[in-house]
Amino acid sequence: MVEIRNLNFSYKRKQHTLRDLSLSIPAGSIFAFVGENGAGKSTTLKHIVGLIPELNHKIEVFGKSLRTHRKEIVQKVGVMIESPSFYPFLSGYDNLKIHCLYRKLPLERIEKVTRKVGLSEHLRKKYKAYSMGMKQQLGLALTLLADPDLYVLDEPMNGLDPTRRIAFRNLLLDLHKKGKTILLSSHHLPEVELIATDIGIIKNGSILFQGSMESLRSLKQKNQSLHMEVSDVGQTTSLLEKEFEILLANTKSGKLEIGIKDRENIPLIVQRLTANGIAIYKLNGNEKSLEELFMDSISTN
Amino acid sequence: MWNTIAAEWVKLNNSSVWIWVILGGLGVSLTRLVLYAIGPEAYTLLAQNPWESYLNMNLTYFSLLIFPLVILAVISIVNNQEHRIDSWKVILTLPNPRWELLGSKLLTILILLATIFLLFVISTILFAYPIYWIHPETEFAYFQPLFFEFASDCVKVFGYSLGIVGLQFFFSIAFKNSTFPIILGIAFYLVGFLLFMALPNVAVNFPYSLPFLYKDIGISQSIDVNNFSGMGIRSCLVFACSVPISYMIFITRR
Incomplete structure (x- = not known):
């Protein structure tokens, strides 16, 4: 689904954010991407969603080069990078409407996705009045809007209370059952352990471990x-x-x-x-x- | 492209930009309505078409005091929506090409500025009639409004302001906040005003002075604006250069 080969990247000269990073995310997996703060998780995700342009054809998504097929690829990707960014003076509905207009989607999708994430009752409230958990839910609703094949979620469980966390986990498992691929970065490792099928551990811009959760479990037994x-x-x-x-x-x-x-x-x-x-x-x-x-x-x- | 522009308009719901649209569009004509209502004799010259001085003065105040500042505010509000909440990181992951995302912002700004101008023109003409009802001696009803001359001057002011629009748009894309572009804009506006008053020969080359020079309004040192041909072209050139440079900065944004 996503292939990254020997990716190097630095924001500043002589300071490598990603070093020779190779990553392979299998189709239909829930891939947990874990690492300390500043390890390069968000930078890698930004590359995958085309936020940081990559010029050397080192990233392939859906079997196509991100460099040459960006529009086609991004149409099938739902993204939540870092904290959700919404317009505070607009309602949840208007915030989602903006993205429906950008992506030329029917407005009926808004009702459908907010019902899925359990936010339909608060849709007319202004975003600034939302709690941290509701903001995360709206962020998730945004990623669901285009019914993408690949979900890229950066710290999606931040600020969720236990009830919402369980609901969120079930939603991800539901998407997984439907064959969607989910790439999520998280600090919450026990949660990751519950849902991930595959895992990648990153440190200082390099991948330390990559494989299925089963291979990790056998490593645990050893x-x-x-x-x-x-x-x-x-x-x-x-x-x-x-x-x-x-x-x-x-x-x-x-x-x-x-x-x-x-x-x-x-x-x-x-x-x-x-x-x-x-x-x-x-x-x-x-x-x-x-x-x-x-x-x-x-x-x- | 139209969908992207529609998305920009949704973002303007509950935005302070509408205060600026109303203030900018009605500010001068409302103030002048009050002033005329209080003492029309001070503003009316007998045996002359009252519309001439009325329309000219309204446009002068508008081009000198209102429009350049409204440009700074509108551009800053429209672009700062993304800076404030760092929503570029969401917008730039959309399948829409970057030229479309930037172009829709620019078009939204131009439509808003044109709306302000239209409001100013309509209110200026309409408000002359209440003045006449209060003070029939102003004789507005006995003369034809000088529509074509006024419209042509308005188009000139709008065209001469495009340089400011281009530069402010560039500043608001280059700096990821609203404070610095506004400070720069106000500083250049003041410099432009001083140049217009003291050094009109220099002012004709300074984009922030150009809207003041649409006509010899008798405020500045004696200049013959007709000798300074090509001011509109200069303003449009500044605009035409600023936009691609803004785009170059925009496409490197992460």
């Missing part, structure tokens, strides 16, 4: 930590260091926290410890959350 309470911490530590590949070992008054690379090692560890007369009082396995994996990948790279 990267586990174990919390143990044993009878002899010293003996346990030296045994584990000798016989197993220990990633991390913290000892605190009989408690141990060890990192293991493969979950298959857990029964072996237990077996070896009991064989050496070490009593195990407590054993907790702890899978790393997406947040921890994200922190690991950005800190190790």
Whole structure:
């Protein structure tokens, strides 16, 4: 759906915002694009929607070069970059009407999309009177207006309360079921984990990880930590260091926290410890959350 | 293109631009109506067509004091709508070509300015009749309004103002706010006024002075405006150059 090949970009000389960035977003996926502030997420999204012109045919959307087929591509893309920008003295309806006129869409679409995002009751209110959540909903309604095939959403869950967040999540899943492709950047990793089918992690303008959530989950299973309470911490530590590949070992008054690379090692560890007369009082396995994996990948790279 | 212009008009709902349209279009004629109503003898010369001095003075006040400032305000309001909320980032992701997006803004501005001018012309002519009803000695009803001369002078003022329109449009695209373009516009307006008063030979080359020079109105040092041919062309040239430069800046916007 979206292919970026070796994209370099800088706002200022000698300051690379994107470095040799390659990204492949599969059609029909919910692709979560995560990274710290200033990592290059918004800049990448701006390239994909043509806000930053790219002259070397390094971006392809729907199998066509964005450089040569911009109009055709952008017609099928719904965009929400950074915070929604609407005219404060106009009603929600008028704000959407402007975009209907720009895109030559029938005005009936407004009612339809606002009903979908749950904003139809507040449509005649002025935008300046909207709450943060309602502003985000209107932004989402705007992206739905043209019924696009690709949604590019930058931090779409900002300011949404839990109810709206769930509704929003369901809406994205509904769009996904209809075969739409969704590219969303987010800081809210637990939320991402719930809906994304694919993920890309970016740091300093380079992609650190890219793949399906399944591949990430298998990586998570490999990267586990174990919390143990044993009878002899010293003996346990030296045994584990000798016989197993220990990633991390913290000892605190009989408690141990060890990192293991493969979950298959857990029964072996237990077996070896009991064989050496070490009593195990407590054993907790702890899978790393997406947040921890994200922190690991950005800190190790 | 018409849809894009229609979108610009929706943006003007509840906008302060309409205050400027009404003030700009009716300000001079309403003030003059009040002044005539208070003391018409001060403004009427007997045995002359009263329309001549009435129309001339209205247009002079309009071109000197109102229209250049209204141009600054209208352009600033129309373009600042996007600067204020940073909606360029939304507009520029639309499938519409950038020339269309910028062109619709420029056309909206020109239509608004033309509306102001039309309001001024209509109100100036219509308000002469209440003056006559209050003070029949003004004799407006006994003379034919000098329509063609007035219309031709109005077209001249509008044409001579196009340079200001072009430059202010450029400033409002180049600077992403309304303050700097307005400050620049007011500064150039004052310089233009001073040049018009003191150095008319220089003023004919300064776009912000050109609307004042549509006619020898006897305020400036003695100049023969008929000797300064091509002022309209100069103004149109400034406009024609400013617009493509604004577009060049606009297409590099991210």
